[in-house]
Amino acid sequence: MSSEKHLGRGSSFPTLPDDGKLVLLSMRFCPYAQRVHLVLDAKGIPYHTIYVNLTNKPEWLTQKSPLGKVPALELANEPGRPTIYESLVVCEYLDEKYKTRPLLPKDPLQKARDRILIERFNQVISSMYKVFLQGLDSGPGSLTDIVQGLDLYEKELKNRDTPFFAGKEPGMLDYMIWPWCERADMLEYLVGNKYEMDQDRFPKLIKWRSQMKSDPAVQKTYLSGETHAKYIQGRRIGAPDYDMLV
Amino acid sequence: MSSEKHLGRGSSFPTLPDDGKLVLLSMRFCPYAQRVHLVLDAKGIPYHTIYVNLTNKPEWLTQKSPLGKVPALELANEPGRPTIYESLVVCEYLDEKYKTRPLLPKDPLQKARDRILIERFNQVISSMYKVFLQGLDSGPGSLTDIVQGLDLYEKELKNRDTPFFAGKEPGMLDYMIWPWCERADMLEYLVGNKYEMDQDRFPKLIKWRSQMKSDPAVQKTYLSGETHAKYIQGRRIGAPDYDMLV
Numbered sequence: 483m484s485s486e487k488h489l490g491r492g493s494s495f496p497t498l499p500d501d502g503k504l505v506l507l508s509m510r511f512c513p514y515a516q517r518v519h520l521v522l523d524a525k526g527i528p529y530h531t532i533y534v535n536l537t538n539k540p541e542w543l544t545q546k547s548p549l550g551k552v553p554a555l556e557l558a559n560e561p562g563r564p565t566i567y568e569s570l571v572v573c574e575y576l577d578e579k580y581k582t583r584p585l586l587p588k589d590p591l592q593k594a595r596d597r598i599l600i601e602r603f604n605q606v607i608s609s610m611y612k613v614f615l616q617g618l619d620s621g622p623g624s625l626t627d628i629v630q631g632l633d634l635y636e637k638e639l640k641n642r643d644t645p646f647f648a649g650k651e652p653g654m655l656d657y658m659i660w661p662w663c664e665r666a667d668m669l670e671y672l673v674g675n676k677y678e679m680d681q682d683r684f685p686k687l688i689k690w691r692s693q694m695k696s697d698p699a700v701q702k703t704y705l706s707g708e709t710h711a712k713y714i715q716g717r718r719i720g721a722p723d724y725d726m727l728v
Numbered sequence: 729m730s731s732e733k734h735l736g737r738g739s740s741f742p743t744l745p746d747d748g749k750l751v752l753l754s755m756r757f758c759p760y761a762q763r764v765h766l767v768l769d770a771k772g773i774p775y776h777t778i779y780v781n782l783t784n785k786p787e788w789l790t791q792k793s794p795l796g797k798v799p800a801l802e803l804a805n806e807p808g809r810p811t812i813y814e815s816l817v818v819c820e821y822l823d824e825k826y827k828t829r830p831l832l833p834k835d836p837l838q839k840a841r842d843r844i845l846i847e848r849f850n851q852v853i854s855s856m857y858k859v860f861l862q863g864l865d866s867g868p869g870s871l872t873d874i875v876q877g878l879d880l881y882e883k884e885l886k887n888r889d890t891p892f893f894a895g896k897e898p899g900m901l902d903y904m905i906w907p908w909c910e911r912a913d914m915l916e917y918l919v920g921n922k923y924e925m926d927q928d929r930f931p932k933l934i935k936w937r938s939q940m941k942s943d944p945a946v947q948k949t950y951l952s953g954e955t956h957a958k959y960i961q962g963r964r965i966g967a968p969d970y971d972m973l974v
Binding site: 549557560564566567568571572574575578579590591593594595597598601602 | 795803806810812813814817818820821824825836837839840841843844847848
């Protein structure tokens with residue numbers, strides 16, 4: 483069950499069936515929330531989704547998520563229905579708690595390496611958002627920063643010599659960086675043909691992106707570059723249209 | 729074995745005994761590096777320390793730590809002697825790899841809760857550093873932000889009703905927030921008697937701080953508020969004296 487619209491100020495917390503399923507507080511265009519959807523979907527964990535209007539936040543939001551942020555996951559199957567938040571914390575919790583299709587490597591060193599790559603991707607994210615929100619007004623350096631940031635991931639895929647970072651199937655690292663890689667497709671709508679992934683520089687990443695798009699978990703939340711661009715254009719003018727897909 | 733002085737530009741990477749011990753690249757006053765010292769010391773893992781001058785960085789630093797940062801841990805007992813970095817990643821790696829005295833809770837939910845508290849402490853850290861580096865010029869709000877940020881930890885200790893966050897002994901959460909709690913003692917040197925921990929507001933945290941100071945792992949790296957203040961005063965004028973204790 484999903485709330486169709488994003489619930490905002492004045493809304494009541496929806497009545498959900500008493501079925502013990504996890505409850506994910508999400509926002510349809512939030513890349514951090516998408517991380518949690520991807521892990522839940524990849525592991526086949528059943529859950530309810532409640533979409534939250536982050537501009538006019540519901541009064542009940544901070545009772546569920548103390549910082550008023552999404553994603554937050556209510557553990558309806560635990561005593562007191564506690565909520566956990568912070569996307570990486572939630573994703574690792576799910577991977578530890580639910581043994582189906584482990585997403586993180588078992589080996590502590592490989593796990594550390596993947597966590598470092600997830601951490602370092604924050605730099606790519608921050609360069610991307612400069613361009614998403616300010617276009618080329620963010621300076622010519624931002625596109626260069628994105629491309630230079632991605633070199634590390636191209637090299638890593640080449641060294642690993644597997645279709646996905648985790649091997650034959652996507653794993654935690656693949657899913658944790660995916661939401662922003664999906665959103666990279668909006669660059670052509672935001673900055674036109676000034677941006678294109680260089681085939682010679684990123685052969686592995688281009689193939690990886692194409693294969694990720696066919697992944698069943700990715701397909702469950704996938705939105706086109708055009709749709710993402712439409713949302714971000716609303717954000718740019720301070721009027722994000724959370725319900726544009728409803 | 730530890731390098732006494734902080735090695736800088738022009739230095740060679742020290743020749744270490746070929747004993748398979750981990751090699752920690754550190755800086756004597758870096759709170760993030762202290763996190764890794766605390767975990768290594770608490771778990772009784774033998775290691776070498778190499779102190780690094782972060783102003784005039786040694787040429788070899790980025791070979792060991794790609795972002796040129798400390799802490800970085802060279803795994804001399806692994807093929808190719810790989811290095812891992814990012815303090816939390818390194819600390820969790822150590823806790824997973826070395827089974828002596830586990831520091832993180834085994835239960836995924838309790839582990840997620842502790843990770844959230846470690847993550848949220850970043851807000852306290854950023855308020856503290858405003859005061860450390862700018863004193864009360866950072867605005868009267870920064871001291872208030874610190875105190876309000878700490879309320880969460882007081883409440884948590886009270887709810888847990890144990891001397892340490894982890895129970896009878898310090899655990900990962902205790903050690904991950906400790907470096908900044910140790911440095912809070914420098915406030916009396918930096919802003920004088922305008923700062924004091926309120927006995928009525930923070931009875932549990934005050935007791936926790938005092939007990940942490942007696943912890944053997946904490947004692948190995950402990951420095952007084954006066955010493956920390958002296959270092960930070962050097963930083964304020966752009967001339968940190970890394971070797972002031974040598």
